[in-house]
Amino acid sequence: MSRATIERFYAAFAQLDGEAMQACYAPDARFDDEAFSLQGADQIGGMWRMLCAATKSKPESRAHWKLAVSQVTDRSAHWEAHYLFSATGRSVINRIDAVFEFDAQGRITRHRDRFDFWAWSRQALGTPGLLLGWTPMLRKKVRATAAQNLARFMAGPR
Numbered sequence: 001m002s003r004a005t006i007e008r009f010y011a012a013f014a015q016l017d018g019e020a021m022q023a024c025y026a027p028d029a030r031f032d033d034e035a036f037s038l039q040g041a042d043q044i045g046g047m048w049r050m051l052c053a054a055t056k057s058k059p060e061s062r063a064h065w066k067l068a069v070s071q072v073t074d075r076s077a078h079w080e081a082h083y084l085f086s087a088t089g090r091s092v093i094n095r096i097d098a099v100f101e102f103d104a105q106g107r108i109t110r111h112r113d114r115f116d117f118w119a120w121s122r123q124a125l126g127t128p129g130l131l132l133g134w135t136p137m138l139r140k141k142v143r144a145t146a147a148q149n150l151a152r153f154m155a156g157p158r
Contacts, residue, residue, distance in 0.1 A: 001106035018049030
């Protein structure tokens with residue numbers, strides 16, 4: 001059941017369907033990666049809907065979008081996202097290892113994505129990412145900006 005949830009989750013992500021992605025989470029789920037630390041399916045779903053909407057909103061972003069998923073098990077997956085970073089328009093290939101925990105109904109209760117932040121920041125931010133991507137200061141700024149963007153998105157019309 002858990003492998004089926006992971007496969008359903010990434011199939012929805014490939015189609016940029018944030019609502020279907022949110023449906024894979026238990027109400028009290030937790031999500032963590034380099035940019036977000038979120039609690040609850042509503043907040044986690046809001047993040048996925050925001051990221052999907054940013055990609056769908058511009059034809060050039062939609063044309064660039066590609067998701068490749070591999071190494072799927074009952075508790076983990078590797079995925080690569082090819083996209084344009086909305087803040088800069090720069091091309092990114094982000095390689096991510098995901099680990100999951102599930103409830104008895106097969107819903108995700110814990111989701112942890114890990115990726116090389118410095119590699120991501122060099123692609124997404126260019127020279128500032130190259131020079132500062134290894135520093136806690138840039139990580140903190142990216143997390144703060146991501147949290148502000150999500151709060152704004154969640155407060156807007158649905």
